[in-house]
Amino acid sequence: MTALTVALVKGGRTKIRYPATVIADDGDRITVRAPWAAEGTRDFGFVRFEPGDVFTEHFWRDRWYALKEVRSGDGMLKGWYCDVTRPAVVRGDELVVEDLDLDLWVSADGSAVLRLDEDEFEASGLAARDPQAAAQARRALDTLELLARGTGFDRLLA
Incomplete structure (x- = not known):
């Protein structure tokens, strides 16, 4: 297995870098597989990400999203955190992903499917700067939600 660094870019700045x-x-x-990379615990209300959590992250070079399976340190599935992003780019030993603010949370049992950060997306100004990218981002979020409410992500990851 190969190590690399995931660089999550948002608004032209690197938001976080972590080994995977x-x-x-x-x-x-x-x-890639990576431990929870931020400091301490982050409580979103619908899920807590905390030290010991393990993320199995799927990035595509031709799709506008990333899927992240989230498990607790003891292996219990917490759910799926989905980021709407530009297609991923690998540069040497770095995986660069540009976050476009839109997110989707899917609980482990599929009972909760939550669209997140649509206000941040609107405030980002992407629609004015790059209307085509904004349209791709909205389509990606809609696609993720349809998958989550339908067959789930199994077919996508097969």
């Missing part, structure tokens, strides 16, 4: 291990790369989708 590549578990698969078929040239289109790259899958």
